Amino acid sequence: AAQVFSQRVGAIMKRIAVMSNNCTPSIDREAADTGQLCLFVDNLFDSANGNVIKPTPGKDLRSAVTLTSPHWVFWSKALDVLRSMKYETTKKIPSIANWITTIQGLQLICKRLLKAGFKYILLRNFNQDPIEIFLDQLEVTD
Structure with a gap:
């Protein structure tokens, strides 16, 4: 599950959501919020897993x-x-x-x-x- 909430997935999702109003097909701009959640969960796991x-x-x-x-x-x-x-x-x-x-x-x-x-x-x-x-x-x- 942690890989789904990775930094890369979150960053890409946010970027695509913001840029997609100029593209077809597009994704909902609210996907940026999901991207932000992915980044938060990734940081949460990282903060408890320092090595x-x-x-x-x-x-x-x-x-x-x-x-x-x-x-x-x-x-x-x-x-x-x-x-x-x-x-x-x-x-x-x-x-x-x-x-x-x-x-x-x-x-x-x-x-x-x-x-x-x-x-x-x-x-x-x-x-x-x-x-x-x-x-x-x-x-x-x-």
Whole structure:
């Protein structure tokens, strides 16, 4: 699912929607909003999945969290955006609430680790796969 919400897809969708009034066939200009959502979700995943100390161009959020990294500003804005989102259904869908909880947890963990003297935090190390691999290795040694 994350690949669908990629930076490239979002940017292309926004560009085509804006340029399409001069072209035939065209797509609805509101597709630019969908493109913006794709870019937001891409940044959201990047912000929780940093695996390099120094950011690569255009992917600042896919890097380590530091005291001055752009994660803090993005997370603050992301919480506002997520809190404003609504589903067009009566069913409870936990995705948005879970992202809010995840961001709040990441903020808390990062603040505590940085305050304790860590220079940076690579959040990919907190993802499920590395933790499962670590726990599997513990079971093998027992």
